[in-house]
Amino acid sequence: MSYLDNLLFAIVLSIGFGYFFMNVKKIIRNINLGIAVNRNDNPRAQWKNMAKIALGQSKMVKRPVAGLLHIIVYVGFVIINIELLEIIIDGLFGTHRVFAFLGTTYNVLIASFEILAVLVLVAVIIFLMRRNVIKLKRFISSDLKGWPKSDANYILYFEIVLMSLFLLMNASDLHLQNVSGGFSHFIKAGSFPVSQFIAPVFNGMSNELVLILNEGFWWLHIVGILIFMNYLYFSKHLHILLAFPNTFYANLNPLGQFDNLASVTAEVKLMMDPNADPFAAAPIENATPSKFGASDIQDLNWVQLLNAYTCTECGRCTSSCPANLTGKKLSPRKIMMGTRDRMEEVGRNIDKNKGVFVPDNISLLNNYITAEELWACTSCNACVEECPVNISPLSIIMDMRRYLVMEQSAAPMPINAMMTNIENNGAPWQYNQQDRLNWKNE
Structure with missing residues (x-):
């Protein structure tokens, strides 16, 4: 590569990473629109949870086929992108395979990259078939039409192109490594268990043409990675980055243990304690909130907003929801997608209004x-x-239901009747309190 190429590469790299970090700032800003909540109270359990679920993929493998394919793509994404560091250095300084001095270690790395690239290609093609040929039910639901459906396919196409360019880049590089004279900067380095079978495609071509193709594959590969990286902001695949903080800050309380509003709890305790002073100043944490429950994203906490950005739209939640399975309108996946869409809308509003x-x-x-x-x-x-x-x-559903009940008294009639009975009779059923213990006499 010439000095002009190095300069152009530096500019492209700066634009790619600059735009990426600008969008990361927007994500952080939008998440911080939520209410503050402390999720740093048990770091040991939090690190363990993140290592087990985000890194170890323990919940993915509950569905073995999808789990195995996802692990292949996940491991391939992480390991193959180690090579990105070498590409960046070569692009900035005009070197060729700058880490070749690692010798056998380098050969093993390149070989593992190639094998993983093929496995990723196979896994991605199977994913495409599951979505578009087999058409699994959770991928053709009414809440996954339009952009969400297209987005999932675009990512898979992206991965096919990137893996193919990677192998073609290596194959043309291998061809030029074996050319005698004129291409001395193509040092012999790396082990190519896959691209060695692709390299013969370039036999019979002029060395100059293969060099042009190699540089083309190289540029398309790195620019494709930068485009992919910036596309994440607009895609459900943002979970590639956010799965780790999301599992770290996840609620570790037992399932079914709901949070209680401190102000309401304090009020109930006051009512039940005959010796309490009703005029005593309440602690700050028990102060009555400006709104009970949530009607918009600013009423949710920041972890719930992080959840919305992390949603993979895989549909496992909806396919397991008993309400959805019985034909009701509820889709937990749509709850998360709607929250994220509203968060983005609010973010655009803030950008527009300085x-x-x-x-x-x-x-x-x-x-x-x-x-x-x-x-x-x-x-x-x-x-x-x-x-x-x-x-x-x-958690989002419950906070929004809390708003409907406590702010709008808009619960369904059976629930309103039950709460009225509890208020008047101390029980969900409609009978006099004096009759509550009559069952003992039967």
């Missing part, structure tokens, strides 16, 4: 998630249990 959110008469409740969906939930935690990255659609 860092300030201007009320837009739109909210998460009703515009993105309906009351019908919320009340269809049985709160069984199946969606939480199934999620491969510890997302909790249920």
